[in-house]
Each structure stands twice: as C-alpha cells, then as structure tokens.
Amino acid sequence: MAQVSDFVLARLREWGVARVFGYPGDGINGLLGAFDRATGDPEFIQVRHEEMAAFMACGHAKFTGEVGVCAATSGPGAVHLLNGLYDAKLDHQPVVAIVGQQKRLSLGSHYQQEIHLDRLFDDVSEYCEMVTHPGQARHVIDRAFKTALTTRGVATIVIPNDIQEEDAQPSPPKAHGSVFSSVGWSRPRVLPDPDELRRAADVLNEGERVAILVGQGAADAAGEVVGVAELLGAGVAKALLGRDVLPDDLPYVTGPIGLLGSTASDKMIKECDTLFLIGTSFPYSEWLPDEGQARGVEIDIDGRMIGMRYPMDAHLVGDAKETLKALLPLLRRKEKRAWRKKVEKDVREWLTICDTWAGQHFGDTINPQSVAAELSSRLPDRAILTADSGSATNWWARHLRLRGGMDASLSGTLATMGPGVPYAIAARFAHPTRPVIAFVGDGAFQMNGMNEMITVKRYMDRLAGGPPLVFCVFNNQDLNQVTWEQRAMAGDPKYPASQVIPDIPYGAYAELLGLRGIRCESPKKVGRAWDEALASDRPVVLEFMVDQEIAPIPPHLMVPMAKKTVKAALHDPELAGIAHRGIRQKVAQYAERLPGRGHA
Structure with missing residues (x-):
C-alpha cells in the first residue's frame, strides 16, 4: 500500500510540479524513498545546501510563474532554508517548502534536532501547517499551493518522519472533521473602482510631464504600459525587479532608477509633474519626487501597499494588465511632445555616458x-x-x-x-x-x-x-x-x-x-x-x-x-x-x- 510520502509526491504531480530542489536527511527519509519510487516524476534535484534549494525554488517561480518547491530535513536542514524563503517572501514569489520533523512521539521532549518549526517558519510563511494524520496531507498540500499562489508568498508543510511512512489516506473517512479538498486554482481578475479609474485618468490627462516607474507587477502588461506611455508622451523607468518589463531599445525607456540608476531616470523624476507607479514598491524616497512636486497615480494588486511610497491622488488596487486595459480608453493623447523629446534626448546622452565609462x-x-x-x-x-x-x-x-x-x-x-x-x-x-x-x-x-x-x-x-x-x-x-x-x-x-x-x-x-x-x-x-x-x-x-x-x-x-x-x-x-x-x-x-x- 502507498505511504503518505507517496501520496505527497502524487499530489505534487497533480499540482504540476516537475522538480523539487532539496538536500537529504533522516527527517525526510520517507520522502526520499517515495522520490525513488516516483522514478523522476517529480524529480529530486540534489543541491549542495538547503539555502540553495530555496533560492532555486524562488528562481523557478520567477522564471516560470509556477510554484517553486524545495525540501529539507528537520532541524538544521529546515533552518538553512530560511534565507532563500525570505527572498521569495519579499519578492512576492509562490514557493512551497516541505520540511521533515521528528516523530510525533518524541515532540516536546527536547529530542535531537527537535525545533519548533511552526514558530521558526511563522514569519516567512503565509501558511504553515504540520501534518499529524495521514488523512490531513491532502488538504494541507492543497491549501499550501492555493495560499502560495493567492498571496504570491511562501507556504510551509511540516511532515513528521513517522507520518511519512504511514499508510496513505487519499480520501479521508466521511466523518465529522474530515476535509475534502481539490487541486486547482485560477488567477482572479482584479479591477479598481470605476470612480477611482476616472480620477486616475483625470490626473494623468492633466499632467504635462508624466514619469512612469514599473516593477515586476507590470511584467504581464508590457503592451499596455507601452500604450499608456505613447498616449501620455511619458518616459518609463524600471525598478530592478522590473528590469525585463520593457526592452531597453525603446527610446523613452530611461533604464534603472536609484543608487544603481541612470541619469536619464534621475532627471525625469526630478522634473516630472506627474508620477505613475505600476506594480512596484520601490522604497527609496530620495530618488522619488519631492513631496508636493508631483501628483501621483499608482496601480498595485496589494491594497496594503498602495500609496505607501509617495502620496497618491488616485489609488488603483488591481492587476496591472487589467487595470491599464480599463484605463487606456479614458486617456487622451498629448499633442505636445516636448517632454517626450527631452526624455529621449536624456536617454541618448545616458547611453553615450555608459559607453564612455565602459x-x-x-x-x-x-x-x-x-x-x-x-x-x-x-x-x-x-x-x-x-x-x-x-x-x-x-x-x-x-x-x-x-x-x-x-x-x-x-x-x-x-x-x-x-x-x-x-x-x-x-x-x-x-x-x-x-x-x-x-x-x-x-x-x-x-x-x-x-x-x-x-x-x-x-x-x-x-x-x-x-x-x-x-x-x-x-x-x-x-x-x-x-x-x-x-x-x-x-x-x-x-x-x-x-x-x-x-x-x-x-x-x-x-x-x-x-x-x-x-x-x-x-x-x-x-x-x-x-x-x-x-x-x-x-x-x-x-x-x-x-x-x-x-x-x-x-x-x-x-x-x-x-x-x-x-x-x-x-x-x-x-x-x-x-x-x-x-x-x-x-x-x-x-x-x-x-x-x-x-x-x-
């Protein structure tokens, strides 16, 4: 009969997981045996250190849009994951960590490698749960994936090694307390309030010198960002996590911003009268307009972060692509293009400076x-x-x-x-x-x-x-x-x-x-x-x-x-x-x- 560890890997397969980055240890012996029986589906990628496993899971999420998965043994292996998981948490990447734990019988006895993993992972995780019954594995895995995807964050599953080797219960008994969860998740369509969209359009239409700053939240909205920039005659700077949102061969893309930034971005921000933030939480106020210099519009899917970097006149809580699609028909093309021409001149100057420096x-x-x-x-x-x-x-x-x-x-x-x-x-x-x-x-x-x-x-x-x-x-x-x-x-x-x-x-x-x-x-x-x-x-x-x-x-x-x-x-x-x-x-x-x- 299949063990809980076999069921865990089968459930990962249902969630579309092709590989798990990890390092072995006796706290996940049951899972290692299941990986062997799974014959590469999903595949166990052996790294040199658990921190690297978590980084790889984060990197996988960044370059695929899928959930990255990492695994570590109990105690020290779990501790080693933390830096890579915090990287995923702070850069809003969906990652699931599967961690071993000592046998349930020994917990609370100050046993070897016994750590309160729920406390250890509490801050880094949007969801952290220990599987204490075979029938619980199903809904814990499902909720971990749904949470990681929904919050764009980290979810942690802790599985004691004795549970890993118990008989699986793919379908728990139909009884009070049993939970019957399903694999599946879909991205929501998040749009701001129509009145706030009109307010944003008014601010952008009235601005004469619009500066756009994009982050990774605009990654799926490149065409819409270009459309807005063309209508408004705006320049576009890119936060480091938005490095690949727009290509650098567009003449009005001013490049990076901040201490590592370009003179073109710096001059655009210093001289703008309207700031439009799209999918970024760029935090360095010394590289943003002085308070009161510019009116502001911001798009962010996380309402907790809207208007947290610069005082905004319009707060658009929504998905960048969907919000920009709704905003575009409300914008008027600016016929005066002096601002755009200046931005493009500054970009050409910056590129020449870079070539000279190099x-x-x-x-x-x-x-x-x-x-x-x-x-x-x-x-x-x-x-x-x-x-x-x-x-x-x-x-x-x-x-x-x-x-x-x-x-x-x-x-x-x-x-x-x-x-x-x-x-x-x-x-x-x-x-x-x-x-x-x-x-x-x-x-x-x-x-x-x-x-x-x-x-x-x-x-x-x-x-x-x-x-x-x-x-x-x-x-x-x-x-x-x-x-x-x-x-x-x-x-x-x-x-x-x-x-x-x-x-x-x-x-x-x-x-x-x-x-x-x-x-x-x-x-x-x-x-x-x-x-x-x-x-x-x-x-x-x-x-x-x-x-x-x-x-x-x-x-x-x-x-x-x-x-x-x-x-x-x-x-x-x-x-x-x-x-x-x-x-x-x-x-x-x-x-x-x-x-x-x-x-x-």
Missing part, C-alpha cells in the same frame, strides 16, 4: 563596466539573466540593454548575497533551450556559488550541450559594494580586515570539475572571452580580473554622501586609485552635456 581602462586591469558592455551587444536571443548582490549588480543594471523576449531577475527586496548562481541553475532546468547568464561577484561566488558548480557537475548531462550557460565572476579580491558603502554612507575608509578576500582561480576550479573555465586578465580580450564562453558546449565559469577602484557612481552625488566619501578617501589605502578613476569617470559624464557633443 571604454575607460586604467592600466592593465579590466574595467568591470566593460564586461557588461561587451556582453550587451552579444546577448543571445531569449537570454535569461540573473545577478547576485554586489558591485557587479551596478554594471548588470546599467550596461546590459535587454531586448524583447529576454528575462532577468535578482534578489530585489532582500538584496541577499547568494542567489545569482542558483537562480541561473533553476532557470536552466526550467528552460533547457534558452541561454542563461549569471553575473556574480567573487564574494558571493566564494560564499556559496562555487559549491553549486558541483551541482552543475552533478547534472552535466542535462546542463551541457545546449545554449550557453555562463557564470560570469567579477574577481577583484574585495567585497566591493560594502567597501564603497563604507566610504559613501559611513565616511570610513576601506577596512582591509573585513573587505579583502582571497584570489581564487575560479576558471581553473571549473576545469577541475569538468566545466569550461576561462580567465580573462586583459582589457583588450574581454570581447573575445565572451565569444569563447558563449560558444562553449559546456557550462562555463568566465572569470574577469576587474578593477576594484571603479566606483558605482550614483546618477547625482548627494551632498552628505559626497562629504563622507571625501572624508573616507583621505585615509583610504586606495586613495590614489579611486581619486584618479572617480575624477575621470565623472568628467566623462559631465563632458557629454557640453555644447557640441551632438546629443540634441
């Missing part, structure tokens, strides 16, 4: 901006792009120009180190016919990315032989983003004891595992290195020896930040290098604004 090399060390710039024109069609958290994220955000059909994501709200590699692996499992490229700093790669190259080796037969799978590592022997944050935010010089990390031959490490390893040390060979990596028939670790003294310069220098940076630089061990590079990069930025540069 072309500046200082000595024999590679400018990290050039790594992204050289890839940009080589990006394969339908590429999936991931990024880790670090200074490399700046270059990923600014210098890669996405085309239609590409997908991109990173840890947006948690901004944790570590997900760049597992996101890429999950994306490749889900989309084996699409190119996948990850941008990773050497700090994040040392933290956990190197270990997951062993996972790539483990599944080499699946991951090799298709389109490119490239893990691009920025080797600067420095925890670079935090180093610059120390300078700019705390006014402290670089602290070598915390910031310097060992120089590891990442390309050679990849070769040791049977992957392709490429190490590029010359600024003149960056493009050639990309060509070699993109032509490889094996997964590639592409290592660039990059300059750690290239500052991630913000679109404009705020006075407090500038003062702290100068104060820190006076005592910084890298004073000469950062001064020379910073001056040349800033001069290049302002030179583009001089008369006669041809950007009118």
